[in-house]
Amino acid sequence: MNQTAIARSWVEHANGHSDFPLQNLPLGIFSRAGGERRSGVAIGDAILDLEAVLAAGLFEGEARTAVEATRGGALNAFFALGRSARVALRERLLALLGEGSEHQATLKAALYPASECELHVPARIGDYTDFYVGIQHAMNVGKLFRPDNPLLPNYKYVPIGYHGRASTIRPSGTEVRRPKGQTLPAGQSEPSFGPCARLDYELELGIWIGQGNDMGQAIPIGDAAEHIAGFCLLNDWSARDIQAWEYQPLGPFLSKSFISTISPWVVTAEALEPFRCAQPARPNGDPQPLSYLLDTRDQAAGAFDIELEVLLITERMREQNLPAHRLGLSNTLSMYWTVAQLVAHHSVNGCQLQPGDLFGSGTLSGAEPGQYGSLLEITEGGKHPVELASGEVRKFLEDGDEIILRARARRDGVASIGFGECRGKVVAAN
Template sequence: MNATPFARSWVEHANGHADFPLQNLPLGIFSRPGEARRCGVAIGEAILDLPAVLDAGLLDGQAKVAAEAASATLNALFALGQPARLALRERLLVLLAEGSEHQAALRPLLYPAHACQMHLPAQVGDYTDFYVGIQHATNVGKLFRPDNPLLPNYKYVPIGYHGRASTLRPSGVEVRRPKGQTLPAGHSEPRFGPCARLDYELELGIWIGQGNAMGEAIDIGKAAEHVAGLCLLNDWSARDIQAWEYQPLGPFLSKSFITTLSPWVITAEALAPFRCTQPARPEGDPQPLPYLLDAQDQTQGAFDIELEVLLLTARMRDAGMAPERLALSNSLSMYWTVAQLVAHHSVNGCQLQPGDLFGSGTLSGAGQGAYGSLLEITEGGKHPVQLANGEQRTFLEDGDEVILRGRCVREGVASIGFGECRGRVVAAN
């Protein structure tokens, strides 16, 4: 399933690469100028053209079936499930490993990543955003209910809502400041205009592989088998619009204007070395109901992924400055595992389909340096962020670019990363 911990590739720039060494091999959809979209594999600073590898006759068996399914989207490949992904991965490990006899055939099929355009990996039929970062839920709850930040259901049921699939976009697409209704402080009636409290949210994206038939729940013990891989997700949020609209049904226009995804699917197989025990619930917390509880999932259903938020303002960009880190967090802040989200989503008979996407919810850690949104960092805008160049931010301004990064690090195993999830704010129309 995985390359030996520190196996090397004949693609020299992949060796020691921060995100895409041989041990990663994420899947994505790319295009070159004037050419059609197709599936690629990230290796170092390059993209391997998978259809071209297929045409070269270098794939057979299940690996060939997988490559044939990966066309302009990954939906059909996701539908094949783990065996096909695993076969493709194992063949790619052989082809790209140091000493491979196929180097001469493969070199022309590697394209510089900077010369390619990335697209969404799959056609998303449905997008669901969860709320499983308990530190974030607690921090936000304290702003509105200081004595009772978490509502009674939070520790019993994974909270989620249906998002808008039509406005999912890959990293690099501009973020147009949304307009909507807001209720200014001290006013009794709303006004309409551009959002003044634009925010980001640091999340993981969860790509669904094989789905389920309508009316048939996915068992918690098999739920992990329905996950194709993960990505980074920025759930951009218009906090002033949200504050006015969210009661009684929850987020709507405050979230649906855009959601940004990192374009590479970090497969479940690549992430296997970074699975770990789900953090123990605090003493006194309820045990999950039986349909959400599986011993194996509790012992190896969590992921240890370091998550980072950086900000690059227009002034910093003009001065040639590097982006400034706003937060360093970890996916271990998830109160529920990925498998529990899959089991819960389907328990009522809801049909999940290949290429469906989940958002984890904001993944904040403990303390200011680990908060995954400006809402938390500034305590609702009360305490501006002081940047190193003298600028301040309570919420995002036009020209600001938010950059999310993810990295898996474990002793004795080659580190892998997610690539970047970027979005620059531009003025409202």
């Protein structure tokens, strides 16, 4: 392991333990107090204003085309350009922000403290699809309902997914209003209406679609990875009591659509390249993927090794200055299908994907306690409350509780990168 091989930035903060070292360069949409929405890149604890750097004439050729496509307050047109434009921009930013850059003076004028900026959802999301490919989560949840047969017969053949609500996807920091809805109280035959009593989070990887496809034209598995622009964290807030009553026969609806929170930085496929790995071996007896989901390159390097973490801070913990409580530590290796397989499957029927569509992976949990990605799993549906240092217990989330998702990719010999936070604090129902 040769740490000296890791390139450094003249932005000093980027060389520490920041989520955003020179090797990350995630893209996003930000604004400063009262200002317009502009495209930026995160570097250490700062944001580089891409549109200001463009105006200063520091981008040329394909990198310039790429930055021009980031204007207008949304990254859709940039996503549509695909990998080549992303790579050109990345190469130029590595030079501009790397040690020895000759443009430091110009760039410093376009560099703002992130703490003074507001971050927004980075693209207009046409359609949002939530998958269910965290196999340990599917096992853990399945066991609650079918102890002897937790996985349904289609699980190991079909990358299970369903359409979600795009209009209520919000950036980290947006408050989470407790939803109201119908629930069936235990032992009753008629439902009640009122605030959700079993509010939960779900730890997911978000996947941004880059280049789309025409309706009727499936994306072959061998090309599928090229259609992914980047990644984020996603909290698929869930009202378990509403879900249990509404979801038959057509799936979750109002139990999910009140809000979904994402981390606002788009961590590119290129930044995550060093953290790719082989798809975890399927256990003996598991079927081979059908041909439209099978690609040797994807099997060899289509998975990601990214650590995922969920933290909880309650109102009382905040008052007592207690540190956040770690609810779970998980990893993207628990995905049964690769992101390329999700793209190939989603489009195999001719469904049109568009730049700026968002996928969720589904909850990513490990097999062991301490690795679960939802309270439903941790408390076994409310049976075993979590005990907190504040003396409180939690079966599900209470008003004032804040959930923080984080992600970190590590590998010997390369810079570790993070995703930034995906936070949301629960506020009382209206």
